[in-house]
Amino acid sequence: MVWKITDPQGDEASKVKYLVVPYTRGVGLDLGCGPRKAFPHFIGVDSCKDTELFGVPIRPDVKVATCERLDEFEPASCDFVFSSHLLEHIEDYRAALAEWWQVIKVGGHLVLYLPHRDLYPNVGTYGANPDHKHDFEPVDICSAMGDVSAAAGTGWDLLVNEVRGAGREYSFLQVYRKAEAHPGVDRFRHLWMKPKPEKTACVCRFGGFGDMIMASNVLPALKREGFHVTLMTTPKGQDILQHDPHVDAWFIQDDNQVPNHELAMFWQAQATRFDRFINLSESVEGTLLPIPGRANFFWPDHIRRRELNKNYLEWTSDLAGVPYASESKFYPSPAEETRARNRLVPGAFNVVFALAGSSIHKFWPHMDSLIARCMLELPDVHFHLVGDHACKILEAGWELEPRVHCLSGELSIRDTLTLAKFADCVLGPETGVLNAVAFEALPKIILLSHSSIENLTKHWINTATLTPTFADDVKCWPCHRLHYSSEHCLQNPETGAALCQQAIGPERAFEPLRRA
Structure with missing residues (x-):
């Protein structure tokens, strides 16, 4: 027997909370949560019985008469139900499981952590919890869940079935994923038994x-x-x-x-x-x-x-712990490839211009000057302007120009990256768009801000890396800093752009674009 009467009591959920993270996403319940929920996003449910009996301070999000009934919650309204060391206290535990099961959506999870009959004193023996009604082992819950799920017309996949007796644990952990019951398909699948990869x-x-x-x-x-x-x-x-x-x-x-x-x-x-x-x-x-x-x-x-x-x-x-090789790559789906090719202008030189990144220093104030010069001197160039919805501000004035395609806020990030992959050239500050094509053969023009060439573009292929020059007197570049405000990022008062971006004039970007 692993359990010792001298061991600390309570807070059993803390022993497995970090192992159940992938099964407790979204909205769900922590039944019998006690004085603390396992995680803040759980909805704590408790009858506060221990407050009445032992003075334990319990303030659940939802107080119920008993966790055997969940009338406060609609059927199929929860992504998960988590219960730690509660079911053994319930006389009609099968009815409780049926109640818990019905509030879970198809695809959601029932996560149970229970004392194991072989690792904890059984009912009526020395040291046993006097409120326990049952002694369980994993097969007992599997049997009950088979009946519960069959009665509900659903199936389940048992994803986790672990006996946990190391350290101060004396329990077992099970995770059931609710599934549709399809004719001709196994209703109850023990996926935890699938062979594990060797490495x-x-x-x-x-x-x-x-x-x-x-x-x-x-x-x-x-x-x-x-x-x-x-x-x-x-x-x-x-x-x-x-x-x-x-x-x-x-x-x-x-x-x-x-x-x-x-x-x-x-x-x-x-x-x-x-x-x-x-x-x-x-x-x-x-x-x-x-x-x-x-x-x-x-x-x-x-x-x-x-x-x-x-x-x-x-x-x-x-x-x-692996040898370096230049192998980062974005993989589009066939449908995304088709959409990208359809957006590009046949016979034109298609430039994807990533207008801005996630930080204040990742936008270039000379965009309009560059595009205007290209409209006059490079008649085959078409610009595809991409970015989030806020980048619509940067597109202002180009909406009626047929060779400038204003796409900010209209494409998903995946469609944006796919468009860049199949363009003739990609231009912009150091953003995910430029990273995604770093090792593609197409020409790239990147405007560095907080990073150096050594940091970012050292291994990139077919890339023109534009930086402030010594003559620009931008003493802060490269700053090697993330900026969430302008407090430590020097800016040009007229454009609001970071000095490192202001200093890279439009002619610096035009030449590599013309060559491409």
């Missing part, structure tokens, strides 16, 4: 579009080493790399699903599930591009330039 690696990357493209650079090397690769990211990250053939599985979590101050503990728990855990979060931003408020953000300029002037992709490869 597993998890690459964790939360970040923007360009960050995900940079992270993709290490994936081919991991595949060559024989790893089954899981990519841990957000829905936005998955959107960028969803067709990358080097990703075997996804670990998706929503933004802020795990609070920032808990991420280290979450990563530590997940690292035990893989042969290699590669954490690329803040591998560039926060490290080689300091964030406001961090100590390295305020280092003297010469120290930042000496210590942070490292190539982003080489640094990422070192962190991943």
Whole structure:
């Protein structure tokens, strides 16, 4: 028996909370949440019985008479139900499971963490919890869930079925995914029994579009080493790399699903599930591009330039423990390729102009001058202006020009990246659009702001990298900083552009565009 009467009692959910993250996305319930919910986004549900009996301060989001009934919630209204060490207290536990099951959407999850009969004192024996009504082992819950699901006309996939008896655990964890019941298909599938890959690696990357493209650079090397690769990211990250053939599985979590101050503990728990855990979060931003408020953000300029002037992709490869190779790539779907080709003008020289990035210093104030000169001197050039909806401001005045196609806010990020992939040239500040075509053969013109050539474009092919020159007297470039405001980013008072962008005149971009 693992359980000891001298062990701390309560807070059982904390022992598995970091393992159930992929099954507790969206809106869901923490039944019998007690004095604290497992995660802030859970809806805490409790009867507050322990407050009445023992004075435990419980303030759930929803107080119920009993967790056996969930009349406050509509059928199929929840993405998940999480319950830790509660079911064994309920006399008619099958009825409770049926109640919990009916509020879960198809595709949602029931996550159960229960004391194991072989690891915890059984009902009526010394040390047993006097309120326990049942002693369970995993097969008991499988049997009950078979009856519950059959009565509801649904099926399930058992994704996790673990006996957890190490350390101070004396329980088992099960995760059921609710499924449609289709004739001729197994209604109840034990997917947890599928053979595991021999070598597993998890690459964790939360970040923007360009960050995900940079992270993709290490994936081919991991595949060559024989790893089954899981990519841990957000829905936005998955959107960028969803067709990358080097990703075997996804670990998706929503933004802020795990609070920032808990991420280290979450990563530590997940690292035990893989042969290699590669954490690329803040591998560039926060490290080689300091964030406001961090100590390295305020280092003297010469120290930042000496210590942070490292190539982003080489640094990422070192962190991943793989040899460097220039292999980042965006993979469009056939439908996206077709849409991109249809948008490009046949017989013209199609330039995709990425108007702005995610930071205030990532826009170029000479766009209008460049386009106007090209309209006069390069009659075959067509510009496709891309960016988010805010970039509509930068497009103003070009709406009626037939050779300028104003697309900001109209394309998805994937359609934007696909359009860039099949264009004749891509132009813009250092954004995800430029990163996505770094190793494509087409010519690129990039206007660097906070990064150096060594940082970003050292290995890029067919690229004209434009930077402020010594004669421009822009002493702040490269700053190696992320800027979320103008407090530490010097700006031109007339245009509002960062000095590093203002200093790169339109003639500097026209020449490589003309040559292309």
